Amino acid sequence: xxxxKTPQTMENHPVVLHLHPAIELTPEQFLEICxxxxxxxxxxxxxxxxxxxxxxxxxxxxxxxxLLGQLYNWTEGDETGIGFDSGTGFTLPNGAQISPxxxxxxxxxxxxxxxxxxEQFAPLAPDFVVELRSLSDPLKLLQDKMQQYIDNGxxxxxxxxxxxxxxxxxxxxNAVECLNNPATVSGEPILPGFVLDLSKIW
Numbered sequence: 001x002x003x004x005k006t007p008q009t010m011e012n013h014p015v016v017l018h019l020h021p022a023i024e025l026t027p028e029q030f031l032e033i034c035x036x037x038x039x040x041x042x043x044x045x046x047x048x049x050x051x052x053x054x055x056x057x058x059x060x061x062x063x064x065x066x067l068l069g070q071l072y073n074w075t076e077g078d079e080t081g082i083g084f085d086s087g088t089g090f091t092l093p094n095g096a097q098i099s100p101x102x103x104x105x106x107x108x109x110x111x112x113x114x115x116x117x118x119e120q121f122a123p124l125a126p127d128f129v130v131e132l133r134s135l136s137d138p139l140k141l142l143q144d145k146m147q148q149y150i151d152n153g154x155x156x157x158x159x160x161x162x163x164x165x166x167x168x169x170x171x172x173x174n175a176v177e178c179l180n181n182p183a184t185v186s187g188e189p190i191l192p193g194f195v196l197d198l199s200k201i202w
Contacts, residue, residue, distance in 0.1 A: 013138060017050040024048065030097060031120050034089065041086070046094040046148075060134040063162070064101050066200045067132060071102055074187075074194040081106045081127065081191075089121035092152040097121045098145070100129040104191065125153035128190050132201070133161045146170050156190040165202055 019025065025033070025048065033050075034042050041053040068085055075083040084103040091097050103126035110118070117123055129149050131142050139161065146159050150170045157170035167185050169177040179185065187194035 014054070014141070015052040016045075017052065019050055020048040025050070027091060027097065027121060031089075041099065043089075043099060044097040046092070046096040048095075054136075060132060060162070063201050064132050067130065067160075067196065068102055070196055070200070071104065071130075071194070074191065075104065078191075078193065079107075082110050084126070090126060091121040091123045092125050092148070094148070094152055096148065096152070098148075100126065100149070101132045102130040104128040125149065127155045128187065129154050129157045131157075131159050133159065133163060135163050139163075143168070143176075146176075156187065158185060158196075160198075160201060162202060167198070 025044070030042075030044050030050075034040075043051040043053065045051060064086065068083070071083050075081060081104050084100075084105070086099055086101045088103060089097055089099045090103070105122075105124065105126050109124060109127070110122075113122055113124070126149075129146075131146060133139065133142055142159055146157050146168065147170070149157050150172055154170070155172065159168040159170070160166075161168065165181040167179045167182055169179065169185070171177075182198060184195050184197055187196070
């Protein structure tokens, strides 16, 4: 932690606790910590650091709710997968335990998990993830997070930057695509027929 940061700047950035090698949290212990601190958004990096993220502001939370509503409506009609909100954790193949703002997993992959795995930080990378940047989120941090998703098996990722009105589209084996002030963004081919109306998000 940078000792020169003021409390105000700390509010806008995640706090990283370096635990290794003093403490080695098991996945079960990390899940228990999350359950004991439900008012915090916690993630764990592939190298074992504990990341405490600031709470989402009301404005961003409302926009994320509208994003989730559109994804929910499509998911209910499509019936080939299951959607998740920002309170859901996943364990990526590299060991990181993360919580995207929105995620979607193909039904056959979800059903292949045991009931116990589904109740914990599910040991898989979602097929689709979304991160919605609030006005105070560092862009580079979210870009690194998106690349980690793709490197660990996510098939499609959207980083929606409200501040610059841009959408960064991430796909395996492709350069990041940047859309400037788009009205919509398509989930093809991973989410066939899903088109997000960004007028509800900007």
